[in-house]
Amino acid sequence: MEILLDCLPCMLRQALEASRLATDQTDLQEKIMEDSIRILLHYKEYKSSPDLCKAIHRAVKKHTCVKDPYAEIKKRDINAAKKILPDLLGFLKSKQNSLYWALKIAATGNIIDSAINNNGRMMECIEEELRKDFSICDLGHFQDKLKTAKSLLIIGDNAGETVFDRVLAERLFPLDTTYAVRSEPVINDATVEDAYASGLADYTKIISTGCSAPGAVLEDCSEEFLHTFECADIIISKGQGNFEALSGCGKPIFFLLKAKCEMISQKLGVCLNEYVFKHTESI
């Protein structure tokens, strides 16, 4: 997906957020903002929005020497999600169409960070989101594919959401499932360490995409990942970053996400904040 003009101010806002997490020193925050603005000036040279985002977060690391500004936030989100894991499993058990609801739980995991900030009403907030149907749901197509599939690849998104994905992986078990994460910390995206901390190893093989952008930019991915990507019978791509990096790549992919930005929702033909499980070969 091309870089939209709307991404530029959003990216600059993110740079400020990350710089404030990494340091209290105003002079360093200013240097990060100046570098970020310089990067934005050349935005057309980047492959996609996640690729541009990677460059900006590299500037944060360069100036502050903090490898993972979101480390604490990621830990908090994983722990919070683990606390409600029994509730999620109980919710799933209470439902008839467990495949649909496991997918819905995995999609809903995307809001764990905002649910935490909801004054102790976390599970209530998650339940409210769980009640919302998918606006697009290619479940039938997914069920067809599952009949013959031998392998499945999930490309993960945020830390914390990983625990919700574990519910889906458990539902799909014993299908040969691989869970791919970022090669390095970037924003609050999950790394291999975060995937293990979320308990995904019980149900999936955990690998890195080899790419440190907040989305699997194929040109930068490792051979190991690309091999898995090519050979997987089914691919599920989680979240907006992977959608931006992978839409239009030509490979059939199930995109599983909440459309949290106006641009992504327009691209998917849904309203803001709606849930999507969309199979596509050519968005």
Place this chain on the structure above:
Amino acid sequence: MEILLDCLPCMLRQALEASRLATDQTDLQEKIMEDSIRILLHYKEYKSSPDLCKAIHRAVKKHTCVKDPYAEIKKRDINAAKKILPDLLGFLKSKQNSLYWALKIAATGNIIDSAINNNGRMMECIEEELRKDFSICDLGHFQDKLKTAKSLLIIGDNAGETVFDRVLAERLFPLDTTYAVRSEPVINDATVEDAYASGLADYTKIISTGCSAPGAVLEDCSEEFLHTFECADIIISKGQGNFEALSGCGKPIFFLLKAKCEMISQKLGVCLNEYVFKHTESI
């Protein structure tokens, strides 16, 4: 007030909004964004946030040759405000402390644009805002000053809000009141034409600040304005842009505004979206 890092992404978002109002041509929108990013790189060379904002909106005009991208929006807002003017006057008549409520009406005018987008519930939405008290209200000090004041200067903000200011000017009549507006169209800020269209001429003398920034940057203001500014017994500064340009200028000023951004509310020591009528010589 110094330019905060938070202003930079916000400014870039504004540049995109204005460019889309001015033109449908993507290549021109891209040029405006690139120019805006270049301007942001030198943000420290600008006197204040409104000064930086002026430079960005000049880039919009340069690339599109559209002198006033917000012309239609301003017309719509003035007309909408004029429609509910009888309601506003009726509301004021029903109140005992009419000076307080005239000030509150003038402050509330700042939300006319969002009230219009509230699905036909415009007056309902305005009434809801009118019911909220000021969080800071230096009314006593204002009443004291009024006892001896011979002249009052109101530095205006948005078009549409101007109609609400007319209610305040009418309440203060026949005090010798001057209403100052931007010298050129910038964002949805009022110009001399907009002030006349709002009926302010019946109760005030209308002048331009001589400055085309969305805030009265004193170094750029005309001699006529500066003379009025120096000689006025009372000055009321409306909105955030004027607060950013004038806070710390050393002159005693009543700032009348709704704190619509996190940075301004922090500076004023109030919560986001609260109303303020604050007299100050040195914020």
